[in-house]
Amino acid sequence: MAKLRLTKNEQKKQKDSLKMFQRYLPTLMLKKQQLQAEIRTVEIRADELRAEKDRVDESFKKWMGIFGEEGVFTPDILRITKLVAGEGNIAGVPIPVFEGAEFEAAQYDLVQKPLWLDLAVESMKKVLLLDLETQTLEEQRRRLRKELQTTSQRVNLFEKIKIPEAKTNIKKIGVYLGDQQTAAVVRGKISKRGMERTG
Numbered sequence: 001m002a003k004l005r006l007t008k009n010e011q012k013k014q015k016d017s018l019k020m021f022q023r024y025l026p027t028l029m030l031k032k033q034q035l036q037a038e039i040r041t042v043e044i045r046a047d048e049l050r051a052e053k054d055r056v057d058e059s060f061k062k063w064m065g066i067f068g069e070e071g072v073f074t075p076d077i078l079r080i081t082k083l084v085a086g087e088g089n090i091a092g093v094p095i096p097v098f099e100g101a102e103f104e105a106a107q108y109d110l111v112q113k114p115l116w117l118d119l120a121v122e123s124m125k126k127v128l129l130l131d132l133e134t135q136t137l138e139e140q141r142r143r144l145r146k147e148l149q150t151t152s153q154r155v156n157l158f159e160k161i162k163i164p165e166a167k168t169n170i171k172k173i174g175v176y177l178g179d180q181q182t183a184a185v186v187r188g189k190i191s192k193r194g195m196e197r198t199g
Contacts, residue, residue: 004169011173018166025158032155034091035148039141046137053130060123077106077117078124083132090140093147098136101129 004010082102088095105121 004172006173006176008173008177011170011177014166014169014173018163018170021158021162021166025155025163028151028155028158031091032148032151035093035144035151038090039144039148042137042141042144046134046141049130049134049137053127053134056123056126056130060120060127077108078121078128079104079106080128080132085136090144091147093143095140095143096136098133101132103128 080101081104084099084101086097086099088097103125108117
């Protein structure tokens with residue numbers, strides 16, 4: 001930390017800094033609250049998606065016995081061809097926004113394959129979409145938490161260090177300048193008395 005200069009210019013600089021810290025602190029606190037609220041919203045949505053995925057998985061379990069049929073449900077039956085995502089912004093934080101996905105189902109002979117395969121492919125699409133959206137929400141939450149940590153550190157820096165430090169410095173400089181002024185007045189009176197005695 002630089003040595004504090006006990007001058008009027010330094011006092012003005014400290015007062016200006018204090019005003020700036022006090023002006024920005026409410027904005028930072030508001031941003032912190034907004035980030036906390038957005039994180040809660042993202043977590044609630046992620047929980048909803050997980051619950052929905054669990055429901056789809058439960059209905060999938062009905063088909064599990066059939067999936068065991070040799071060569072019917074293969075891993076290449078469905079693949080993601082395109083992930084559609086956009087960019088959003090929450091409290092100045094760029095976040096990915098899930099907009100959907102495009103799939104390609106393998107061509108199969110409707111006569112050779114069982115009737116339930118179409119339904120299974122649709123259920124698999126639902127599960128994949130839910131997983132992709134959940135992953136996007138996790139990335140949103142990660143970015144928002146990182147920004148919340150940075151914002152919280154700034155709030156603490158302003159509240160606990162910068163504002164009290166500026167106030168202390170202003171007081172220190174004020175006391176010093178007051179003492180200097182008092183000493184100057186005393187010296188002036190002593191000089192005046194000395195001149196009166198000699199005169």
